[in-house]
Amino acid sequence: MLVLVSALFYVTRDNDPHYEGKPLSKHLEAFRGQGLWSGGVTKEIGQPAEFREPEAKFMCSDLDAYAAISKVGTNALPMLIRMLKSKDSRMRRWVWEVAEGNAFIRRHVRIKPPTSGWAKQMRALAAFRELGPQAARAIPMIIPLLDDPDVAHVAMVALKYIHPQHEADVLSLTNVLRIKTKSLSGAVPSLLHADAILTLASFGSNAVGAAPILMNFLSSTNGEVQAASAIALLKIGVTPEKVVPLVLEHLPITNPPPANFLGAPQMWAQRRLEERNLTMKIWALGEYGRHARSALPILSNLQSYPLRNIQEAAREAMDKIKADADSGAR
Numbered sequence: 001m002l003v004l005v006s007a008l009f010y011v012t013r014d015n016d017p018h019y020e021g022k023p024l025s026k027h028l029e030a031f032r033g034q035g036l037w038s039g040g041v042t043k044e045i046g047q048p049a050e051f052r053e054p055e056a057k058f059m060c061s062d063l064d065a066y067a068a069i070s071k072v073g074t075n076a077l078p079m080l081i082r083m084l085k086s087k088d089s090r091m092r093r094w095v096w097e098v099a100e101g102n103a104f105i106r107r108h109v110r111i112k113p114p115t116s117g118w119a120k121q122m123r124a125l126a127a128f129r130e131l132g133p134q135a136a137r138a139i140p141m142i143i144p145l146l147d148d149p150d151v152a153h154v155a156m157v158a159l160k161y162i163h164p165q166h167e168a169d170v171l172s173l174t175n176v177l178r179i180k181t182k183s184l185s186g187a188v189p190s191l192l193h194a195d196a197i198l199t200l201a202s203f204g205s206n207a208v209g210a211a212p213i214l215m216n217f218l219s220s221t222n223g224e225v226q227a228a229s230a231i232a233l234l235k236i237g238v239t240p241e242k243v244v245p246l247v248l249e250h251l252p253i254t255n256p257p258p259a260n261f262l263g264a265p266q267m268w269a270q271r272r273l274e275e276r277n278l279t280m281k282i283w284a285l286g287e288y289g290r291h292a293r294s295a296l297p298i299l300s301n302l303q304s305y306p307l308r309n310i311q312e313a314a315r316e317a318m319d320k321i322k323a324d325a326d327s328g329a330r
Contacts, residue, residue: 003204015078020289024076025083025123027069030062033122036153038191039198040231041283043309049283049316051231053202054195056157069130074137076127078186081141083124084158087117087184121138121154128161135162139169146175149183152192163203164271170203174210177217181183190222198229201235210237219245227277230284240291247281251298255306279313286317289324296321 012060016023039054057306069076128135139162145155157172163169176196179189197214202206215238217229233243256271282299295317302314 001217015075017072017075019071020064022068022128024068024072025079027062027065028083028123028127030060030065031123031126032059032061033057033119033125034059035081036157038195039202039229041249043279043313045308045312047311049279049286051283054160056129056154056156056323058120058122058126060126063125066130069127070129073131074134077135077138077141078173080124080127080135081138082141083120084128085145085151086120086124086289090189095149121151124208125154125157125161128158131163133163133165136164138162139164141177143172143236145170145198146172147178148183149179149187149189150185151190152176152179153183153187153195156196160199165206167206167209169226170200170206171209173207174213177213190225193217193222194224194228201228201232204235205237208231208238209239211236214238215242215246218243219249223274223277227280230281240288244285244288244292244294247285248295248298248305251281251295252305253298253301255304274312275307278310282310282313282317286320289321290328292317293319294326299307 016025017026026028036059037052037055037057038051041051043051043304075286077303109330128138139159142155142158142162145151148155156176159169159173173196177193179192182188183192197217200210200214210316211233214229214233214236217225218233220226220229229249282302285295285299299314299321301309305314
């Protein structure tokens with residue numbers, strides 16, 4: 001029995017290879033995740049709008065961690081998949097949220113936030129980022145995670161770093177679009193859907209098989225999904241004749257009413273999200289150049305939008321469209 005148990009343990013245990021006498025898992029503790037960027041268009045006042053792909057952000061306290069990942073290579077994949085699956089229990093998170101919402105409990109009981117699972121996920125992403133396409137053998141183990149709202153986000157970024165070449169693997173990202181429940185962190189399904197669509201955008205023409213689904217989502221009632229679909233359809237190369245009219249249908253033709261955000265942080269966050277989505281749609285139109293000439297009247301109206309960022313984004317898009325139209329006429 002002892003031999004059998006020992007053999008079973010040996011077969012099923014995590015492979016935690018060593019580098020310079022220290023397990024890789026310990027080396028990976030040098031990475032501290034600063035968050036996940038879902039991708040999209042950023043626009044700072046005075047700076048041009050710019051598309052950024054989904055990614056994870058890290059700080060690393062020990063450069064030996066990079067050497068350890070490089071040296072160990074794909075031998076670490078079983079352990080990295082295990083780390084990618086890590087998550088804190090919903091019960092533990094519920095207890096922490098209740099404690100945080102109660103002043104008496106906060107004053108007398110110190111409950112640490114449930115972050116151990118998140119920390120392991122981010123360390124795994126740090127390794128996948130360094131391994132890149134070398135980790136292709138892990139793709140079949142990552143794809144099932146796209147169905148789980150609690151780990152789908154990190155699974156998407158892992159696939160993006162590996163950058164699969166087979167169309168079926170790329171299109172597996174559409175599995176996220178079937179998620180109907182909130183994640184452990186409280187992320188609503190539509191947020192995960194938009195993130196999956198922006199991840200598809202990072203694959204360019206290799207994701208063209210998702211075009212019919214994305215065309216449907218371009219008419220979604222959710223602004224995040226609409227904006228993400230506009231970006232993805234542009235990036236994968238769907239003809240502007242199909243995309244531009246649908247994007248224009250969802251651009252505002254009048255300015256929003258003045259909003260009083262005093263004491264209403266949720267209203268403020270919602271307005272900021274709407275502005276981000278609008279910036280993404282405007283940027284996509286500009287990238288279509290002369291093929292988006294029909295957008296010029298609406299973009300001209302947006303010059304009076306009560307936010308300088310939106311005004312600048314509209315002006316940039318108009319300049320791109322006109323410049324491309326002029327070059328095409330010559």
